[in-house]
Amino acid sequence: MKSICGVAGVTAAGIKEGKYGLALIQASGNSAAVFTQNKARAPVIDLMAERMKKNRLEGIIANSGCANAYTGRRGMEDAIRMAEIGGEALGIDPMNIGVASTGVIGRYLNLDLIEKQAGSLSLSSSEEAEIQAARAIMTTDLVEKHAFLQGESFAVGGIAKGSGMIAPNMATMLGFIYTDAEIAQPDLQPILKRAVSRSFNRTIVDGDVSTNDCVFLTATGEAGAVPLKEFEEGLTAACIHLAKAIARDGEGATKLIEVIVSGARNESDAEKVAKAVVTSPLVKTAVYGQDPNWGRVVAAAGYAGVDFEIPDLSLWIGGGGEKTPLVQKGEITADLAAAKAAMRGDTVIFSIDLDSGDAGATAWGCDLTEKYVEINGKYTT
């Protein structure tokens, strides 16, 4: 299994017809969710924020092609109806259905299509089923996004979608994550929040914050109780796996960019610097062009709004044993030929040591290419 169907108690199905897809997932258990921080969040997010207060889900219905965002009262009625359609298809109470939508903003849902699609699906726990569900929620995504992690005493599996409108400070995409661990309701939400803050919230494609992002986590409990710390580590690893998949599949992207910041005064400072670098259009275009213009990395660190001394900074390019130093304690040591060579692969890693503390953080992004412009210049027409 690649993802959710590897978790005991989860069945799924999905269909994609042109731009319009529908996924159904069934799994009962204590649940938690995080939502976009955008003021202009979609009615479906308002609905879910309210209904998730009881921290329980028995299933999910998610469509692609239309975000049902900025659709006002009718948008809310349509989201409520979509929960009913999900409930009918799965034979469960609509109040326990998670609803998610992704696609164009400012258009109404085609509920007839959604009802027809939902009626056509039969759920199973096969690998084919999780693949169909992951495909159904794709928009400009080129590849499905799966994560599966088998811990000693529990499993975590998740699917996600996301390629554009990916930005910090929110949940940045759709993600449906399951575990067979038994986790009490009061523990689930803070654990999910921390895991998301260290994974999806550190993934930037274009810096645009979506109106519809949400991550749902359901713990079916079939594997029984597990150590919470171990569970949080496993969940975080699965979220990071999905987050990196989203960054690598960023609209038009040819390379994954990973920025590892160490030596910060605290984790928040480290995160700000890492995100500033992966967000910088100038860093992103330089990575695309394999141009070792490392001054742009330092410049981005400089405007991250974090207190550190520029003369203390060290910067490397490349990962593992192949790290090439560019700046060591403020002294330029750049071997531009080696730096250029380090940019040839499909992953470019910058490591930054601020030398002002012991905290660190990693962020992920992708390069900026002509293809991103092409994809987004003609999205609705």
Place this chain on the structure above:
Amino acid sequence: MKSICGVAGVTAAGIKEGKYGLALIQASGNSAAVFTQNKARAPVIDLMAERMKKNRLEGIIANSGCANAYTGRRGMEDAIRMAEIGGEALGIDPMNIGVASTGVIGRYLNLDLIEKQAGSLSLSSSEEAEIQAARAIMTTDLVEKHAFLQGESFAVGGIAKGSGMIAPNMATMLGFIYTDAEIAQPDLQPILKRAVSRSFNRTIVDGDVSTNDCVFLTATGEAGAVPLKEFEEGLTAACIHLAKAIARDGEGATKLIEVIVSGARNESDAEKVAKAVVTSPLVKTAVYGQDPNWGRVVAAAGYAGVDFEIPDLSLWIGGGGEKTPLVQKGEITADLAAAKAAMRGDTVIFSIDLDSGDAGATAWGCDLTEKYVEINGKYTT
């Protein structure tokens, strides 16, 4: 005259040899300056921040092709030497010379070239001279940027450069502005700061904050004392003219984007919303593709971090009598054909009414094109 040489007491000269240009300007008077907020600001900015404490300039030397940024102690020594070269060329005290640099980060100045270029220049107050000075400071700029405004009792003239690494929260470019008005030292700095905050600081090309931005203002006083309010209005108008020229000449840009926000609780809120919209890569690519995907404008307003009610928002596209309503008090009224027609020209204007107060602000940007990626993918190599 197009700009600075229209101001009594100003002479200029400039030379551009391939990537490497040098401008000299002579004008004595009370002066003020604003500098980049980037932590990784260049040594020359540190030098100028110190020397401008006496609020007096008699001349300026500025080079393009090398930013002399992230060059540490040697960078500072080179900046000091550049002031001396300017002082020798103009026959004035190097302590009263403004120095500015723009170009690649992390490389040392070619002082021999700068000295040779400075020695080759002879200053004059001709239109040709101001054009040469404006050209000398260009990097990826395609056009020179001039502003000239003749008030009732005074004139304001300025030149600027800027095309990439243009972002909010700083002075975003090089600008050299002159007036023949007589303005006392204590008044000059706050007036410049406000004018810059309402012009250059609201201009975004790519969201990257430069290491080297600065604006110098010198009041030669030859026109005598003038009403301060009138002067501030004139200076702000000249700065906005230059700011719009920078946005329109953004790297790879085909269109100027103007975002006019009204109905905000305060000017700062209005500015945040306007900047979020002009910064959004998704809005920028939609404008490039002439795709009336207005939902992206609402989404960007939604993540600007400002408190307003989405159902109160109204949005129009187009300027003057040609405004096409897209959203009126939260109701979608978009005529997509008319909206698409409003995107055909070289300027696209979005007007947003938040309906939560009486304050407003305008920001400027440009579209995001494949050309931006091409220019920045191969900048240093």
